[in-house]
Amino acid sequence: LCQTKEQRILDFVLKNAVRGDPQSVIDNIDKYCSQREWSMNVGNEKGIILDNVVKESNPSTILELGTYCGYSAVRICRLLKPGVRFFTVEFNPAYAAVAKQIIEFAGLIDKVQVLEGSTGDIIPQLKKKYEVDTLDFVFVDHWKDKYKPDTQLLEKCNLLRKGSVVLADNVIVPGAPDFLEYVRNCGKYDCTNFPSFLEYMDEKDALEKAVFRG
Numbered sequence: 001l002c003q004t005k006e007q008r009i010l011d012f013v014l015k016n017a018v019r020g021d022p023q024s025v026i027d028n029i030d031k032y033c034s035q036r037e038w039s040m041n042v043g044n045e046k047g048i049i050l051d052n053v054v055k056e057s058n059p060s061t062i063l064e065l066g067t068y069c070g071y072s073a074v075r076i077c078r079l080l081k082p083g084v085r086f087f088t089v090e091f092n093p094a095y096a097a098v099a100k101q102i103i104e105f106a107g108l109i110d111k112v113q114v115l116e117g118s119t120g121d122i123i124p125q126l127k128k129k130y131e132v133d134t135l136d137f138v139f140v141d142h143w144k145d146k147y148k149p150d151t152q153l154l155e156k157c158n159l160l161r162k163g164s165v166v167l168a169d170n171v172i173v174p175g176a177p178d179f180l181e182y183v184r185n186c187g188k189y190d191c192t193n194f195p196s197f198l199e200y201m202d203e204k205d206a207l208e209k210a211v212f213r214g
């Protein structure tokens with residue numbers, strides 16, 4: 001009855017992970033996607049870099065663009081102190097449904113708001129509708145051609161402040177060349193590249209950290 005890969009990932013987690021244990025959820029998604037079916041989760045190599053950037057930023061208000069199955073939502077939220085707010089945006093209802101169940105199973109649903117819709121519509125609503133002042137941390141992992149326009153939209157909506165961290169997945173594979181060129185040359189960000197590997201593969205990939213200068 002599990003027709004989609006995402007449902008099969010959820011089923012594997014529900015069967016094999018430990019309820020309320022985010023690390024076991026992460027480990028089992030990685031196990032399924034490396035042994036059975038490849039899937040576009042940030043994975044464990046890039047995930048460890050993500051963990052370190054989150055830890056050093058110690059963020060209180062976090063936004064993720066592109067929830068997919070919720071792997072990076074679980075990865076990020078397992079590190080956060082109580083009382084922080086994590087918003088994640090997903091416009092595919094089937095993916096959002098899987099992600100909510102995975103986040104819930106991990107015991108993190110109280111920290112997470114899965115906002116169903118398009119980033120282009122939701123980002124402008126964050127201040128008024130979701131009572132966001134500014135964002136401390138943004139994880140960008142949705143369609144690669146939307147990285148640059150959505151980063152510019154975050155700026156336009158005054159959601160970034162001095163020191164806000166924008167961390168982008170896949171800047172080598174599939175790549176986000178216009179985003180890289182923008183954040184590295186527009187003069188508004190201090191950029192750091194973190195070379196790593198594509199999830200569950202030996203191919204090179206990288207994360208880019210862009211810290212807003214304010």
Ligand SMILES: CNc1ncnc2c1ncn2[C@@H]1O[C@H](/C=C/CNC(=O)c2cc(-c3ccc(F)cc3)cc(O)c2O)[C@@H](O)[C@H]1O
Nearest residue numbers: 040066068089090091092117118119141142143146173174
């Ligand atoms: C544009 N506005 C949007 N608003 C809300 N949600 C959006 C969205 N765009 C995309 N999404 C959602 O984000 C997710 C999209 C992620 C796109 N990611 C990739 O394409 C990707 C692709 C690869 C990949 C790498 C190598 C390869 F051979 C094949 C694929 C690896 C990755 O780590 C990736 O992140 C989906 O859940 C989609 O429904």
Ligand SMILES: [Mg+2]
Nearest residue numbers: 042141169170
């Ligand atoms: Mg990715």
